[in-house]
Amino acid sequence: MEYSELEMLIVRIRKISGFDFSGYARPSLLRRASRYLTTHKMDFPQLLAYIEQGGNVVYGLIQELTVNYSEMFRDADFFMKVKAEVFTYLESYPTLRFWVAGCASGEEAYSLAIFLKEAGFLNRSLIYATDLSNKALTAAREGIFTLGNVRTFSENYLAAGGKHSLSDYYHVAYNKAAMLPELRRNIVFSMHDLTGDGVFNEFQFVSCRNVMIYFTLELRQKVFRLLYDSLSMLGFLCLGKRETLRYSGLEENFKVIDSTLNIYQKIR
Known part of the structure; x- marks a missing residue:
């Protein structure tokens, strides 16, 4: 072509x-x-x-x-920083809303749910996981992964500081691994188009990692405004390692938590 x-x-x-x-x-x-x-x-x-x-x-x-590719606990250093810095800050909140934008087949959403459970506040958290692809969302709702992928996920989980064994969070049937219902019940999977849809809730944490690398600068600026408007004051924004707030026009509204991992906190 x-x-x-x-x-x-x-x-x-x-x-x-x-x-x-x-x-x-x-x-x-x-x-x-x-x-x-x-x-x-x-x-x-x-x-x-x-x-x-x-x-x-x-x-x-x-x-x-x-379609976007992902895997559970991708970038172990990112999850370790989120647990150390972000979770510590958010643990006093009575209720928490998280948004995983561009969730693909749910890998990051399930990763987040597992670490929220280990931190002790999954039950007062709700994770909204959105994607443009209905096919990906169907797979995400099922929460079923191949055993080959799960072996990689298990290595990532331990590298990210997991407290137990990843096998504690799924059961195996027909040579597939299915995430436990207690994880799925705190995740809402729904369709959302970052490029055209608007704000649909207010969140303490927004993760939009490795999605905007496919966008032009003009479209990135539009999406950054959507993410900014979706964050509560002092909420956290997480981007991919190849993404940055630079040229978004919103840099002054955020405090940099980690410049390498691109974790920011909304301050105005």
Whole structure:
């Protein structure tokens, strides 16, 4: 696929579905669109004709173009810092609301729930985990992972300072690992589009990690405003290691908790 064809595809998707990819970085979007053509054994004219069917067809394409990879306890140093700095600050709150934006298949949401349980305040916490992909959200609600992935998750859990064994938090059936219901009941999985939807709650903690690296600067600024407006005063914002508040226009409204891990606290 050529860049000129990608621009045509963006216009066509917006016309058919209303979803706007214009704020997405072109190189990563081109790679994903090209992979879609290869996987589905199509050329570009066939793809344009295919998505004219609308409905589930174009929606399926949108989901494949926006899918994100994640794993439980990804970046152990991040979770250790959250437990040491953020949890310590939040432990006196009577109720807590967390938002994991771009939750993929729920890996970070379940990681957060496990460490909240170990800290002793999962029962007074509610985690909102959102994504654009309904396919990813369906998998997240099920909370079922392959045993191969769980082996990696277990190593990550221990590296992040887990107190027990990750096996304490899932049961195995049919060669799959299913997260325990007590974790799932404190997580609300729902659809939300960071690029188009608005504020839907006020949170003490917002994690939006490794999502905005796919956005243009203009779109990042728009999303930063949404995240800022979603945070309660003195709430915490967590970004990916390759993301930063720089050029957001909101830097002065945050205190830097960790400049390497990109953890910030809203101060105005």
